[in-house]
Amino acid sequence: xxxxxxxxxxxxxxxxxxxxxxxxxxxxxxxxxxxxxxxxxxxxxxxxxxxxxxxxxxxxxxxxxxxxxxxxxxxxxxxxxxxxxxxxxxxxxxxxxxxxxxxxxxxxxxxxxxxxxxxxxxxxxxxxxxxxxxxxxxxxxxxxxxxxxxxxxxxxxxxxxxxxxxxxxxxxxxxxxxxxxxxxxxxxxxxxxxxxxxxxxxxxxxxxxxxxxxxxxxxxxxxxxxxxxxxxxxxxxxxxxxxxxxxxxxxxxxxxxxxxxxxxxxxxxxxxxxxxxxxxxxxxxxxxxxxxxxxxxxxxxxxxxxxxxxxxxxxxxxxxxxxxxxxxxxxxxxxxxxxxxxxxxxxxxxxxxxxxxxxxxxxxxxxxxxxxxxxxxxxxxxxxxxxxxxxxxxxxxxxxxxxxxxxxxxxxxxxxxxxxxxxxxxxxxxxxxxxxxxxxxxxxx
Numbered sequence: 001x002x003x004x005x006x007x008x009x010x011x012x013x014x015x016x017x018x019x020x021x022x023x024x025x026x027x028x029x030x031x032x033x034x035x036x037x038x039x040x041x042x043x044x045x046x047x048x049x050x051x052x053x054x055x056x057x058x059x060x061x062x063x064x065x066x067x068x069x070x071x072x073x074x075x076x077x078x079x080x081x082x083x084x085x086x087x088x089x090x091x092x093x094x095x096x097x098x099x100x101x102x103x104x105x106x107x108x109x110x111x112x113x114x115x116x117x118x119x120x121x122x123x124x125x126x127x128x129x130x131x132x133x134x135x136x137x138x139x140x141x142x143x144x145x146x147x148x149x150x151x152x153x154x155x156x157x158x159x160x161x162x163x164x165x166x167x168x169x170x171x172x173x174x175x176x177x178x179x180x181x182x183x184x185x186x187x188x189x190x191x192x193x194x195x196x197x198x199x200x201x202x203x204x205x206x207x208x209x210x211x212x213x214x215x216x217x218x219x220x221x222x223x224x225x226x227x228x229x230x231x232x233x234x235x236x237x238x239x240x241x242x243x244x245x246x247x248x249x250x251x252x253x254x255x256x257x258x259x260x261x262x263x264x265x266x267x268x269x270x271x272x273x274x275x276x277x278x279x280x281x282x283x284x285x286x287x288x289x290x291x292x293x294x295x296x297x298x299x300x301x302x303x304x305x306x307x308x309x310x311x312x313x314x315x316x317x318x319x320x321x322x323x324x325x326x327x328x329x330x331x332x333x334x335x336x337x338x339x340x341x342x343x344x345x346x347x348x349x350x351x352x353x354x355x356x357x358x359x360x361x362x363x364x365x366x367x368x369x370x371x372x373x374x375x376x377x378x379x380x381x382x383x384x385x386x387x388x389x390x391x392x393x394x395x396x397x398x399x400x401x402x403x404x405x406x407x408x409x410x411x412x413x414x415x416x417x418x419x420x421x422x423x424x425x426x427x428x429x430x431x432x433x434x435x436x437x438x439x440x441x442x443x444x445x
Contacts, residue, residue, distance in 0.1 A: 053398035054443025072438030080431030094426035096161035097413030100194035110170035125155025126202035163216035173213035179291030228311035255300030262304030279346035313367035392444035
């Protein structure tokens with residue numbers, strides 16, 4: 001059970017759950033859907049936003065590490081190896097992250113570390129021989145500087161993404177899998193209250209499934225948790241908690257299927273704006289005694305569940321769940337799907353966007369939403385140099401940030417401060433967190 005007493009009463013849900021941002025983000029995604037529809041017509045395709053989303057071209061920012069639009073600046077902090085407040089070196093492999101409002105106007109960032117084997121970097125740890133976990137950083141937005149940082153979850157493996165909860169915590173997901181024939185099995189979801197001031201008691205939420213997790217998103221209205229799986233052949237899951245907001249109390253795990261189309265394959269040959277009726281099949285054993293990394297998915301596929309390609313980021317807004325398939329589509333460079341619940345029925349699935357041009361978007365991963373306009377930020381994890389890409393409310397894509405070097409590291413963890421003034425993101429290798437600020441009002445974000 002998560003100790004909620006450590007959560008500050010001043011903590012709030014992330015800004016992108018605000019209704020205004022939800023409406024704007026839905027507009028952005030519907031615009032992407034229109035662009036995808038247009039791309040099916042000869043000579044047309046997804047468009048680059050005019051004047052780069054209103055911000056103009058990228059140029060070297062003061063300090064020289066990033067290319068940003070004119071007028072934007074950054075600070076870098078939280079580097080791999082830098083001593084944390086307890087003297088422990090900051091772990092490497094920075095990944096998913098969320099920002100929460102803290103006390104005295106400060107911002108709390110809970111950041112994943114996608115490390116694998118090695119000693120846990122603090123205690124108590126879930127597994128002393130596992131090097132992944134999370135760190136929590138306290139950031140002063142007035143001074144634009146880091147004021148505190150400490151371990152908050154340790155002893156896990158490959159904490160890739162996750163998601164914030166409406167009650168002020170971060171769900172950190174292990175992108176790995178082991179069987180139960182080991183001393184300490186892995187492949188679970190863990191919860192970290194944003195207000196915790198040290199390592200939490202690490203409790204695996206076994207009822208949410210043991211598989212190669214990626215991200216989660218929570219429907220505010222129902223408390224249902226939606227989960228993505230990062231495998232070449234993957235499933236999309238929902239966890240219906242016995243008590244909304246109390247995930248440790250257990251619940252039911254299910255997998256998405258397309259009604260009257262058992263084994264539907266979403267990876268190739270899909271059409272935008274086509275509505276696919278959904279039903280959900282039960283996963284009888286979410287924590288099976290098996291060393292097959294697809295043991296949970298195979299239970300769903302045996303009942304007709306759908307197949308996706310490498311599901312990564314997901315986000316809730318406007319009554320829908322949006323999920324990113326990094327390798328999906330005929331070009332194999334990315335899809336964005338929308339799942340919309342429909343009362344007592346299973347809901348509907350539709351393709352929002354499918355990338356056909358790697359120069360515009362290649363292999364989207366993490367996704368976040370501006371609380372200012374509802375415009376989107378997509379983190380790339382492609383084969384070459386990765387960028388942060390913005391998406392306008394008309395579904396047009398633009399370049400937002402780029403490393404001013406030959407570094408081809410994955411970019412991850414994009415998240416806005418609750419007031420929308422600062423965009424944070426991570427460079428996985430060598431492990432740096434950046435905070436960007438500037439004239440957001442000038443453009444689409």
